[in-house]
Amino acid sequence: MTDSQSVRDTGDSTDVVILGAGPAGLVLANLLLDAGVGCVVLERADREHVQTRARAGFLAANTVRVLERHGLADGLRRGGREHSVCEFRTGDGRFRLDYSGLGRGEPHTVYPQQELVTDLLTRFLAAGGDLRFATEAVAVHDPDTTQPWVETRDADGRPGRWTGRYVAGCDGRHGAARRSLPPGAVRIHRRDHGVSWLGLLAEAPPSLDAVGYAMHERGFAGHMARTPETTRYYLQCEPGTSPASWSEERIWDELTVRMRAADYGALHHGRIVQSTVVDLESDVLEPLRHGSLFLAGDAAGLISPSAAKGANLAVLAAEILAEALVDDLRNADPGPLSRYSARCLAHIWRAQEFSLWMIRLLHRAPGQDDEALFQEQLRRARVESLRTSRTHQDWFADNYVGI
Numbered sequence: 001m002t003d004s005q006s007v008r009d010t011g012d013s014t015d016v017v018i019l020g021a022g023p024a025g026l027v028l029a030n031l032l033l034d035a036g037v038g039c040v041v042l043e044r045a046d047r048e049h050v051q052t053r054a055r056a057g058f059l060a061a062n063t064v065r066v067l068e069r070h071g072l073a074d075g076l077r078r079g080g081r082e083h084s085v086c087e088f089r090t091g092d093g094r095f096r097l098d099y100s101g102l103g104r105g106e107p108h109t110v111y112p113q114q115e116l117v118t119d120l121l122t123r124f125l126a127a128g129g130d131l132r133f134a135t136e137a138v139a140v141h142d143p144d145t146t147q148p149w150v151e152t153r154d155a156d157g158r159p160g161r162w163t164g165r166y167v168a169g170c171d172g173r174h175g176a177a178r179r180s181l182p183p184g185a186v187r188i189h190r191r192d193h194g195v196s197w198l199g200l201l202a203e204a205p206p207s208l209d210a211v212g213y214a215m216h217e218r219g220f221a222g223h224m225a226r227t228p229e230t231t232r233y234y235l236q237c238e239p240g241t242s243p244a245s246w247s248e249e250r251i252w253d254e255l256t257v258r259m260r261a262a263d264y265g266a267l268h269h270g271r272i273v274q275s276t277v278v279d280l281e282s283d284v285l286e287p288l289r290h291g292s293l294f295l296a297g298d299a300a301g302l303i304s305p306s307a308a309k310g311a312n313l314a315v316l317a318a319e320i321l322a323e324a325l326v327d328d329l330r331n332a333d334p335g336p337l338s339r340y341s342a343r344c345l346a347h348i349w350r351a352q353e354f355s356l357w358m359i360r361l362l363h364r365a366p367g368q369d370d371e372a373l374f375q376e377q378l379r380r381a382r383v384e385s386l387r388t389s390r391t392h393q394d395w396f397a398d399n400y401v402g403i
């Protein structure tokens, strides 16, 4: 009897084995628990890490609706702040768009992801949910059967396993779910956008009452409030840049120049507590299902942070998948599950399209050749149309907040 066979035969089982305790995995888990569907969440990291990992925090109106619909919005209602203004700064001046009066008139809600994740897992555990921290999913076995199983390893390296009727891969881009897909099972659409950002978290109050998008000949700069005491900044940098090569002084000097602080007001400085380089790239898996293995969130596809869609797509997919799993496991209706992939991909591709539009709005095409100079004129026309055309502003608002 092989090790994996002994692991399989001696393990636990449930209806749905969920890999990953991020927004996708935790929304899915809470909804399945509420519907009385058995599930377990396997999370590689420990609770402290999951609850303190600062990532996104810009929730679309639909995400707030989903969380409210399922009683998951208490923390968000207490600590979230509605937000609806973008400020664009260019060499030709600046303009603001208050999108609460554009398109469908919906705002974003600023609520740090680590606080949302903490709310979701606290609620899941308080309701009797089974969440295994420090339990890594090593591989998903037999996904094309009605008894897929997940090989696991705990913090001490001890092997284990969980069998389910279904496995939900919500373990991100580098997780076990993607790794366990047989060759040719899905197609991966990829695009490297050729742009990199230095992603910064500063212990400084926001300097604008808006999301700031600065388009400067030295490169893009972005300003996003996170809390009254912390601000996320982005600085376009050379691909392959090491974060350590940017001192705090150099960061604030460059932000000051690109945000045109001399014209529009000084930035509040503070300690830089997080500095990472993000290469803007996207990928989309198709289909989002292989037999009894489903993919949601970043495991289904990576989207660049240019339009703050990642966490919102994760929550949307989690609700669609949860309702479809309940229909199958509780109501013996496999229809919605068979439509899960197509429904999610329609939202994902729309978000990818807008995310690329934002990349082309905010960044100059590299180089000085004819193509680059032509693209630059197109980019300037895009900015000018956004500044002056109400129709374009409505389209922008619907896609910026919509998901």
Ligand code: APR
Binding pocket: 019, 020, 021, 022, 023, 024, 025, 042, 043, 044, 045, 050, 055, 056, 113, 135, 136, 137, 138, 170, 171, 172, 174, 175, 176, 296, 297, 298, 299, 303, 309, 310, 311, 314
């Ligand atoms: N086994 C168990 N857990 C794993 C494994 C594994 N092999 N690999 C990764 N994980 C866990 C990670 O530790 C993480 O907690 O899976 C979780 C995935 O969570 P997220 O990365 O937040 O992914 P998702 O829920 O899809 O949300 C993605 O959130 O932060 C935003 O913009 C970001 O788009 C992203 C979105």
